[in-house]
Amino acid sequence: QSVLTQPPSASGTPGQRVTISCSGSRSNIGSNYVYWYQQLPGTAPKLLIYRNDQRPSGVPDRFSGSKSGTSTSLAISGLRSEDEADYYCAAWDDSLSGPIFGGGTKLTVL
Amino acid sequence: QVQLQESGPGLVKPSETLSLTCTVSGGSISNYYWSWIRQPPGKGLEWIGYISHIGTTFYYPSLKSRVTISVDTSKNQFSLKLTSVTAADTAVYYCARLDCGGDCYHDHWGQGSLVTVSS
Numbered sequence: 340q341s342v343l344t345q346p347p348s349a350s351g352t353p354g355q356r357v358t359i360s361c362s363g364s365r366s367n368i369g370s371n372y373v374y375w376y377q378q379l380p381g382t383a384p385k386l387l388i389y390r391n392d393q394r395p396s397g398v399p400d401r402f403s404g405s406k407s408g409t410s411t412s413l414a415i416s417g418l419r420s421e422d423e424a425d426y427y428c429a430a431w432d433d434s435l436s437g438p439i440f441g442g443g444t445k446l447t448v449l
Numbered sequence: 450q451v452q453l454q455e456s457g458p459g460l461v462k463p464s465e466t467l468s469l470t471c472t473v474s475g476g477s478i479s480n481y482y483w484s485w486i487r488q489p490p491g492k493g494l495e496w497i498g499y500i501s502h503i504g505t506t507f508y509y510p511s512l513k514s515r516v517t518i519s520v521d522t523s524k525n526q527f528s529l530k531l532t533s534v535t536a537a538d539t540a541v542y543y544c545a546r547l548d549c550g551g552d553c554y555h556d557h558w559g560q561g562s563l564v565t566v567s568s
Contacts, residue, residue, distance in 0.1 A: 383558040384543075427493065441493070
C-alpha cells in the first residue's frame, strides 16, 4: 500500500546526526503537510512531527522535520540508544482522499 | 487526554468476519474522524478507512468491498468489520483519531490489537 518511499534501514552511533528521507508525489507530499511517526518495538506509532516541522509537546528538539517539493526528511541529532525504532512518514493523498504512509525506516543505534 | 482502546477476538477463522471495536475515553467522539489502520507482522502501516461522528465513511479502495466501519456516539465507540478474511489479513489493528482541523493526520492511537487468521 505504501505510496511514500523510505529507505528500509538507517543507522548511526550515539551522538551522531542521522537523516531519514521520504519521497512522494504532487498529490501527497507536494500538496499537503507531512507527518512523522516513531514506533518503538512492540508499541503503537507515536506522532513525532506534524505539519512538516512542528513538534508535539514532549518531543525533544533533537528531532526535526523539513519538506521540499515532493520530498521530506526527518533529522535526529545527538542520537541516543532510545531512538532505536521504526520511523514512518505520512501525508494526505488528494487522489486517494485518504492518508498514506511510507514503508517505514528501521533505525539502528550502533 | 484522549485515549483509544481496541477490543475483539484475537483469532478468526479463514472466510469468517473480523470484528473490532474501539472505545474512546477522555474526549468526545464528535467533531473528529476516526480511522482503522493495520500492520501485518514485520511490515508497515496500512490505512483501512475512516468514519466521521455522523457516519460518513471512506475506505481504502482495495479493501472497500470487504470493510464496514460504523460509529456509536452514545457509547463513544466505533467499529470495524472485515469480511471473508484470509491469512493475509493477519495483523495488529490500530484505531486512531484523525484530526482534520486544518490538514488531516492521526494524532492519537490505540495500543493495537493482534488478530490472527487461522483455522
